[in-house]
Amino acid sequence: MAVNLPPQYHDAEAEYKKARTPEEKLVALKKMWVILPKHKASEKVQVILKTKISEVSDEVEQIKSGPKKQSPNSYKIPKQGAGQIVFVGPPNAGKSRLLTRLTKATPEVAPYPFTTREPVPGMMDWEDVKLQLIDLPPITADFCEPYIGDFTRGADAAVLMLDLGDDDGPFTVETVIERLKALRRILVGKRPEVDDDPTVFYLPTLLVCNKIDAEGAADRLEIVREMFADKFPIHVISAEKSEGLDELKTLLFKLLGLIRVYGKMPGKPADMTAPFTIPIGGTVMDFAERVHADFAEGLKSAKVWGSAAFDGQTVKRDHVLVEHDVVELHL
Ligand SMILES: Nc1nc2c(ncn2[C@@H]2O[C@H](COP(=O)(O)OP(=O)(O)O)[C@@H](O)[C@H]2O)c(=O)[nH]1
Numbered sequence: 278m279a280v281n282l283p284p285q286y287h288d289a290e291a292e293y294k295k296a297r298t299p300e301e302k303l304v305a306l307k308k309m310w311v312i313l314p315k316h317k318a319s320e321k322v323q324v325i326l327k328t329k330i331s332e333v334s335d336e337v338e339q340i341k342s343g344p345k346k347q348s349p350n351s352y353k354i355p356k357q358g359a360g361q362i363v364f365v366g367p368p369n370a371g372k373s374r375l376l377t378r379l380t381k382a383t384p385e386v387a388p389y390p391f392t393t394r395e396p397v398p399g400m401m402d403w404e405d406v407k408l409q410l411i412d413l414p415p416i417t418a419d420f421c422e423p424y425i426g427d428f429t430r431g432a433d434a435a436v437l438m439l440d441l442g443d444d445d446g447p448f449t450v451e452t453v454i455e456r457l458k459a460l461r462r463i464l465v466g467k468r469p470e471v472d473d474d475p476t477v478f479y480l481p482t483l484l485v486c487n488k489i490d491a492e493g494a495a496d497r498l499e500i501v502r503e504m505f506a507d508k509f510p511i512h513v514i515s516a517e518k519s520e521g522l523d524e525l526k527t528l529l530f531k532l533l534g535l536i537r538v539y540g541k542m543p544g545k546p547a548d549m550t551a552p553f554t555i556p557i558g559g560t561v562m563d564f565a566e567r568v569h570a571d572f573a574e575g576l577k578s579a580k581v582w583g584s585a586a587f588d589g590q591t592v593k594r595d596h597v598l599v600e601h602d603v604v605e606l607h608l
């Protein structure tokens with residue numbers, strides 16, 4: 278039987294999907310529970326949700342009563358910038374080197390595996406926006422830091438790093454994909470249209486093939502393209518020699534599926550220095566919400582420069598914005 282779920286339920290569910298800690302999860306799950314209509318048609322959902330709530334409550338309790346104040350298996354890195362992108366891959370692919378090239382972060386770079394055990398964040402500048410990049414420890418057939426599950430759920434996108442200097446490069450990447458899949462984290466070239474399982478998390482992913490400077494890299498790249506071209510967008514770089522990095526930055530922003538929209542105060546020129554970012558297909562309402570949590574409620578009208586028929590045209594709340602639009606909100 279189909280269950281008609283109110284929009285607030287989906288909001289709470291989105292909150293749950295983004296939650297990192299058991300406490301955050303529990304808050305969101307409880308919200309979902311309150312909103313869920315309790316009738317015959319929703320019985321199945323009720324059972325699933327109840328089970329989940331109980332599991333997560335246990336987790337919360339365990340952490341509280343455990344001997345350690347802080348769980349070593351979880352790290353909290355507050356989100357910053359327009360989006361958060363995690364680096365995943367096998368050991369030695371050059372994830373940490375890439376982070377040092379794109380940000381001011383200084384993770385250890387070394388020719389032996391498992392140098393990175395903790396998540397290392399860095400902020401990347403791209404044009405007038407900042408993206409948060411997080412270098413995660415390597416994933417192999419035998420090993421995957423437990424907290425990787427948390428990070429691959431909370432992130433907005435992923436860079437999957439492949440080592441073109443290694444004959445096993447494509448296969449170690451396959452292993453990474455499989456390990457994450459076992460955690461119900463699916464790396465995808467594009468988000469699926471339907472996403473109806475709240476426990477499965479899709480991560481838009483760019484396959485970054487590193488070490489194109491290495492001997493034999495071009496031949497390996499051909500194999501990589503055969504194996505992965507239909508699964509992910511592919512970008513080739515040399516982190517060491519800083520090749521392909523400008524294009525990479527642009528691709529990383531594109532991977533987030535965002536557009537930049539600029540605010541304007543009535544009677545003043547637009548502020549073209551600090552854009553707001555909203556999802557592609559976002560409306561004037563989405564923009565208002567980004568500017569201020571309360572603005573969407575009180576929005577009376579808006580004027581748009583760019584996507585409107587003429588500059589400064591008054592548009593409806595559901596007017597779809599495009600990259601580089603300028604919007605003046607009237608409250
Ligand atoms: N030839 C070459 N070596 C690289 C490149 N990027 C990283 N490396 C080397 O590969 C090794 C592993 O790099 P690292 O960033 O620590 O890998 P991680 O384990 O994925 O974080 C180091 O010795 C790096 O100097 C590259 O583009 N070309």
Ligand SMILES: [Mg+2]
Pocket residue numbers: 372373374384385386392393
């Ligand atoms: Mg590393």
